[in-house]
Amino acid sequence: MxxxxxxxxxxxxxxxxxxxxxxxxxxxxxxxLPFTVCIEPLSGLTDFLLQVVQFPKYCAEAMMEGRGF
Structure with missing residues (x-):
């Protein structure tokens, strides 16, 4: 349950x-993202934002598995 x-x-x-x-x-x-070509330190920020964009996938996987927090 x-x-x-x-x-x-x-x-x-x-x-x-x-x-x-x-x-x-x-x-x-x-x-x-386009500014990471000129400003290299922004790549860390874009990597973090990409993980945030993938958060619904994480939630869907956890929902299908019935995983706890």
Whole structure:
């Protein structure tokens, strides 16, 4: 029963939090990525933003597995 509960919690996180955060991060990622060619230290920021954009995938995997926090 705990797996079903965790899956529902992950679904709620996916819909109400992960999609919004990933969408905002994707916009910044697209804007900043071309500047990493000229400004090398920005590559760390773009790597972080890419991980944030992939947060919905993490939530979906956790939801399907019924994984806890």
């Amino acid at each position: 705990a797996n079903v509960l965790f899956s529902i919690i992950w679904l709620i996180i996916l819909i109400f939090i992960a999609f919004w955060i990933a969408g905002i991060a994707a916009g910044f990622y697209i804007l900043i």
